[in-house]
Amino acid sequence: MDSDFIELDGVEKVFDVRRRTGFLRRERREVRAVDGISFRVPRGEMVGYIGPNGAGKSTTIKMLTGILTPSGGRLRVAGIDPARERTRLAHRIGVVFGQRTTLWWDLPLRDSYRLMHRMYRIPDRRFRENLDRCVELLDLGALLEVPVRQLSLGQRMRGDIAAALLHDPEVLYLDEPTIGLDVVSKAKVRGFLRDLNAERSTTVLLTTHDLTDIEQLCRRVMVIDHGRLVYDGALAKLHEVGESERTLVVDLERELPPVTLASDLSVRVVKVEGPRQWLAFPASVSAAPLVARLAADYPLVDLSVREPDIEAVIAKMYASDPAL
């Protein structure tokens, strides 16, 4: 049970889309938003769930909360079939949709928390403890009496995360929890999630477009595209599988022909623009010997290393996978 806290076996979600093609004629088309996904998440794990827009991430999360019924396959969360026992499950899960809010727009933050207190029938003492803890760690003290509509995006997001945790959920689904946040707010949210997972061993499933979220929080990452799971494993290995590359941007003293280095360093020049050149090399390789050689052979003025971003890694993964 603990090792299969979240269980999906060949889960599918098919939408029927009707499109007008003529005056009265309509065309029916099947859209397979989720096309046979299987995975298991043990209790207490933090998993990143990533993929391009429209890959089926949110559809999966909606099935895991029970608001969408799978078209096929088997799905269990804490032993519960979400679609059949949505309300019973609701007491055990917390959900944060980054682009939506569960808070009362016109009223102070505190009123929404009072509502959670009643909705989840949280014992008074527990409610106070949890609220105090969230207020302290998410820095909400000064915001409790402020109407939600006056909060900044980052403040509102922290308010939403607190709202999802007051009833001690065993699982937390986070759909883009850092979208649109500034660097400071992102760091605050990530730190809080890390502590939550460490102290309460809350299971966390996180969808995001921000690779840094995953790097700082999750050891395991699942990649979905076109409704199918295309990768499930360690984040570090994702870079290998995706053959992702880092980029070294070098500024030379003057305009020179493309840099050539000894063949044992797998590097290639991607772009030349005046004295500036872009060199790509595998993400798994250290940049140090490369920089040393460059500095020895060329009149180097400045350089910087750019990390691969998740979209590029995934895009490359698809391109290199003939099955897709």
Next chain:
Amino acid sequence: MVRLYAVVAAGGFRRHATYRAATAAGVFTNTVFGFIVAYAYTALWDVRPQLGGYDKPEALTYVWLGQALLMTCAMLGGGFEEELSERIRTGDIAVDLYRPADLQLWWLSGDLGRAAFHLLGRGVVPMALGALAFELALPASPWTWLAFLVSVLLGVVVSFALRFLVALSAFWLMDGAGAMQMAMLAGMFFSGMLLPLTLFPGLLGEVARALPWSSLLQVPADVLLGKRTGWDLAGAYAFQAGWAVALLGAGRLLQSAATRRVVVQGG
């Protein structure tokens, strides 16, 4: 359970109470319209006394009551339905659906809270101003006022049930604006907001008085004016409660159909 929905109702009350300038502007509008319609009715009843079975003070009471209950019973809309259908359109409804709470009861509680605020915030002042400026036929007995409040409560529930159906239509239509406009026109005429439904002769009158919208204004007004007492009062309540139960039931059916086919819009 009860405590949850009590908190939701209190929230509905306070949400509307936060917008004081809007409330003041609304009271002003209701009062101005009250005067305009009251003078029109005065002209009408001078020519045709006892029109629709009302004398002139009763007809003027009807006018001011219409203004006082306009927001409470949401005859022209303006409660929660724009918000709910917008949530369906944008997909925010997903947030409401994963909560361990019933969608219809949730919104009903919020709307009752809103109606309670509007009765105090938008109802009392226009009624009092109307009573100062015109000779009205207000009842002396507190029992009549109590009977009236019960009828208003039932009217609000009927109004909610109607608007809940309209809002849920957004699940199929994707944009609730058209349905809401039709509901507003129906509400304006069939509640008796334009003219008392007792004025209309023949089949049109019969039909208008039998439709659920008459629960919103015509029935509470007749209770306040003492036209419905004893068994007739029980009949008025039964009429309103019957429509409330039937429409809430229809809302539940539509709700379960909607959530079963739910295609939650957007990301």
